[in-house]
Amino acid sequence: MSHTKGTWSGKAFELIDWQEQIIRDVFGTIKANGYRQFNTAYVEIPKKMGKSELAAAIALLLTCGDGEERAEVYGCAADRNQASIVFNVAADMVRLCPALSKRVKILDSQKRLIYLPTGSIYQVLSADVSNKHGFNTHGVVFDELHTQPNRKLFDVMTKGSGDARTQPLYFLITTAGNDTNSICYEIHQKALDIIDGRKIDHTFYPVIYGADEADDWTDPKVWRKANPSLGITVGIDKVKAACESAKQNPAEENSFRQLRLNQWVKQAVRWMPMDKWDKCSYSADPDSLAGRVCYGGLDLSSTTDITAFVLVFPPKDEADKYVVLPYFWIPEENMSLRVRRDHVPYDIWEKQGFLQTTDGNVVHYGFIETFIEKLGEKYNIREIAFDRWGAVQMVQNLEGMGFTVVPFGQGFKDMSPPTKELMKLTLEEKLSHGGHPVLRWMMDNIFIRTDPAGNIKPDKEKSTEKIDGAVAMIMALDRSIRNEGISGKSVYDERGILVL
Template sequence: MTITTAGYDRQSVCRQHHEFSVKALEGTVPTESADSWFGYIATIDDGDDWTDPEVWVKANPSLDVTVKVDDLKRQIDEAKEMPAQQNAIRRLRLNEWTEQVTRWLDMGVWEEGGLPASTDWRIVKHDLEEVEQKLIGRECYGGLDLARVNDLSAFVLLFPPTLEDELGDLANKWIVLCRFWIPEDDILRRVRRDRVPYDVWRDQGFLIATPGNATDFAFVEKEILDLASRFDLRELSYDRTFAGEIVQHLQDEGLNLVQFGQGFLSMAAPTAELERLSVSRALWHGGHPVLRWNASNVAVRHDPAGNIKPDKERSTERIDGIVAICNALGRALARDVNAGRSVYETRGILML
């Protein structure tokens, strides 16, 4: 006997048993096979609105006994604002088969938490620069995500919340500053191919173009060292893929670099935390257009335990800035634990 909820692997034995059970219940398999097989499937129907409380009982025959209505409503209400959680809720609570990879962030929520007073790029640029000046000397954590030689690379500085009045309304938020690089010679081809305004972002100062047809990591290294000289950079975490000599050079300059794994073990906690910060409007990004584009591209992958992490292969376009934030946030959270500080002091309670 096997009891389980729906899954996402449509090549699995579980899926095969599910499909056979459906056919047995429909009477479309030979009688001798069906007579030796018992299948019971409790799920919402195709076309049902998964947010409608009236349909929940279909997947939960003992609703309000083993599964409390109020608990299920809370979980579904949270999933409405957290797209990455929707597949898990629909699979584990409503017994729907889903895809493994889902779109992640609600961009309306993302913008509410971090946009300046205006969407005019000049004001966005001014506000980002103004906040950057106010943060000089403050504690921060770096995240580096380098691409192949001819693609987008990203570096972020992530500043934990502070109670200092100088930052005003931003004092209780996590603040992210970012830099992006791309090869100059490749920009116009990418604009035509990807229909992404790299050239506009370059001209506005949101994207740094390095000479030639490959990213010149000397420019990346110089910018990181300049930022490290102005801020209290505690750690710089990086994905070892494509990192190469730049890591050794930065270490030789005295920076504290930490390799950060890209699997579920390392990425699950910061990915979930970044999602929570976005939903709770506790992350300020200043409306940086390249970072916003990255955020809109992110798809996440689920593991069987419901953990999530960004999936570069399945995301629609580049997500380097978001991956860099996850790298930095992972180390920031780890330092809270290692320093004996409760993460609840900086991020509050995380509801799962």
């Protein structure tokens, strides 16, 4: 076979060392019965390393060279266009190979190849296939698994679809993603567990090329470590240029780390450095805070979603820290559904006491009002800030209980100062949040929007998952700073946003 694109077009397809190792291991490791040992291969590698060409070659090998009568080989991706990338490479390989072009019929409009001697097919699947069953799969090539919006397609194609075949192969190839609740991250973790010896699965073949979290992303040695085809399929000058651009524009750093170094990042523009956040996991005994002045932030979200209430206790002196006590509620009836759908451990958090449920399929605001009223008997809650577009009735009820409730805008003007201050306090380790796992998850979800003047605010629409607790904490922090005479002016007002 031959390469199909660019300067490589028409040249013999000779496997690069790392590609050859995968082919030798996956197709050459045989069980006592003569069939392949591995039925799943997971290859995670940066972009421009020759993923599409390798995937196309494997698809053709499974279709035309595996000795399987009427083999069914499928190409899958997040959408038909993505899946067609590998198919188009495979089709061009066939056209450039006289032996294959005589034996393979290409149906471009259907994105289908037929190997005539055995009646085997290679077919790109459409997006709605996740609702279908009955495949008799010999091979599946999943391209860019990290872009799968959910696990439906993966489950349909891998759970039982190859039971009638003697040696089906599921070839999963991808770059690192940014959704740690995805099917790809689940497989990524399994691959790491097998590589590190924490799990044993003799049918699963894991390959991960990438930089470690502690590696210096600007170091060319790290680039070579993460990119096994560097200098072959992509020049080091290209990577250097991308790195220099990321240095000049911090918003590009995570994109560089994800695509060029194959590191899992939380979202395209990461805000909170979680290692710094974790250093503020000091625990404060809630009982020891009884009678202390504090300020609340309330984010009601929707009645079927998470409601967050966060108390922030200002420091007693310069050596003290801001103490954060968060509380979360979710409707009991839809919790199991959300666990299955979102792959978020709400049920475990509820058992551990970090999340509370209210009866029914919507959040019971009366229950939360009573809970806050009891908190008010224990702590000196001076103010409760809330999103001015929140539930009017609940605000009136809290005011009727004697609380001072103040509206808090969600625009740059109101959100920017305390959001910057939160980062400053975190970096200085002047925050104490006790390592609360729900709040930590939400902090790790934050995507920050920036305006031309350098103001920032959390962006619920762009953030990968829920951030309600983080927003509630920011509102409470603002009231605490402004009312306790501690300057709300952040160093970021002068030097701009600090991106780590």
